Amino acid sequence: xxxxxxxxxxxxxxxxxxxxxxxxxxxxxxxxxxxxxxxxxxxxxxxxxxxxxxxxxxxxxxx
Numbered sequence: 001x002x003x004x005x006x007x008x009x010x011x012x013x014x015x016x017x018x019x020x021x022x023x024x025x026x027x028x029x030x031x032x033x034x035x036x037x038x039x040x041x042x043x044x045x046x047x048x049x050x051x052x053x054x055x056x057x058x059x060x061x062x063x
Contacts, residue, residue: 001037001041003034003037004030004033004037006023009026009029009030009033010026013029
């Protein structure tokens with residue numbers, strides 16, 4: 001995945017009704033988003049599609 005440009009990040013922020021404070025803020029947000037995207041793409045779990053999801057909250061019946 002190619003890095004997002006500041007203009008693309010600004011458009012995504014606008015869609016969420018958010019706005020950077022200034023150009024320095026936009027540059028920092030763009031850098032962080034691209035770093036997170038890179039880290040997520042590096043995650044590997046080849047068995048993720050073959051494992052049934054488990055609930056993280058278990059229901060306990062009240063006595």
